[in-house]
Amino acid sequence: xxxxxxxxxxxxxxxxxxxxxxxxxxxxxxxxxxxxxxxxxxxxxxxxxxxxxxxxxxxxxxxxxxxxxxxxxxxxxxxxxxxxxxxxxxxxxxxxxxxxxxxxxxxxxxxxxxxxxxxxxxxxxxxxxxxxxxxxxxxxxxxxxxxxxxxxxxxxxxxxxxxxxxxxxxxxxxxxxxxxxxxxxxxxxxxxxxxxx
Numbered sequence: 237x238x239x240x241x242x243x244x245x246x247x248x249x250x251x252x253x254x255x256x257x258x259x260x261x262x263x264x265x266x267x268x269x270x271x272x273x274x275x276x277x278x279x280x281x282x283x284x285x286x287x288x289x290x291x292x293x294x295x296x297x298x299x300x301x302x303x304x305x306x307x308x309x310x311x312x313x314x315x316x317x318x319x320x321x322x323x324x325x326x327x328x329x330x331x332x333x334x335x336x337x338x339x340x341x342x343x344x345x346x347x348x349x350x351x352x353x354x355x356x357x358x359x360x361x362x363x364x365x366x367x368x369x370x371x372x373x374x375x376x377x378x379x380x381x382x383x384x385x386x387x388x389x390x391x392x393x394x395x396x397x398x399x400x401x402x403x404x405x406x407x408x409x410x411x412x413x414x415x416x417x418x419x420x421x422x423x424x425x426x427x428x429x430x431x432x433x
Contacts, residue, residue, distance in 0.1 A: 245406060265299040272297065273357060274306055277431070279367040290313050290395050291324055293370065293427070295377055305352065305384065306349040308391075310398050312424055315345075318352045322369045325431065328424035330398045332380045333409035343409045345425060346380025353386035360388045371432045398422070410430050 253265030254400040265404055274280065278294045311327040314320060319327075333343040385391050412419045 263300060264293060264370065265301075267297055267299045267304070271304065273304075273354065275369065277369045277372040278310070279321065279370060281365045282395075283363050284314070285390055285397070289318055289395065290314055290392075291319060291327065291367070292350075293324075293329065293372075295347060295372065295430075296349065296351075296379065302353060302386070306354070306357070307349040307351050307379070307382075309347045309349055310400075311396050311427065312399070314399070318365070319414040321368065321370060324367065326426050329427055329430070330402065330422065331425045332406070332421040332423060334421075335409050335412060344377050344378055346379045347421065347430070348398065348422070349379050349383075349423075350391060351382065351384040352391055353354075353384070355386050356388055363388060363412055370427070373430055373432055376430050398414065403406055406409055 243285045268277075274294045276294055276296070280294065281294050282292065283287050291311045291313040293311065294306050297311045298307070308332075309329050310370075311324065311329050313324065313327045324412035329347060331345050331347040334346050335342065336344045369390055383394050385394065401420060402424055406417060406423040407420050409421055412421070
């Protein structure tokens with residue numbers, strides 16, 4: 237019990253230190269909808285190094301001094317055939333269960349998101365294709381793990397890592413303190429749980 241309290245205290249101190257504003261932190265800027273190439277719910281295909289097709293869904297945006305960032309949530313789709321929206325609806329997306337004392341289930345589901353800089357889309361226009369838009373139920377969407385890149389190869393590595401980490405069943409969401417750096421909560425969730433039919 238004392239070990240648990242010490243970890244909680246250390247976490248609280250660390251969080252309060254990280255939340256202080258200083259010059260080195262990103263300053264988020266307002267986004268004008270006319271500057272967006274993609275909107276929430278857009279399904280984007282991309283080509284992998286083996287010339288297969290992966291799919292991501294835009295679930296978030298942000299903007300800072302580095303430009304616009306599109307929050308992509310990868311699906312488990314990987315094939316040589318370009319899917320349609322019906323096929324994407326039947327896929328799964330990457331996420332994790334996060335322990336939460338404020339939720340009646342004891343956890344919330346966070347969708348893992350890779351924030352990709354607009355410059356990546358501009359430099360690799362031939363690698364991306366807009367398939368269509370799914371109407372997201374934004375009230376259900378909470379962010380889980382987050383990464384960021386402006387590099388196409390780094391984005392592909394994040395996609396591959398997401399697939400690899402979900403080949404085995406996830407650790408129980410309550411084991412995050414017990415397992416610490418060996419904790420692996422990564423799992424898939426149904427796309428249909430986050431869209432309006």
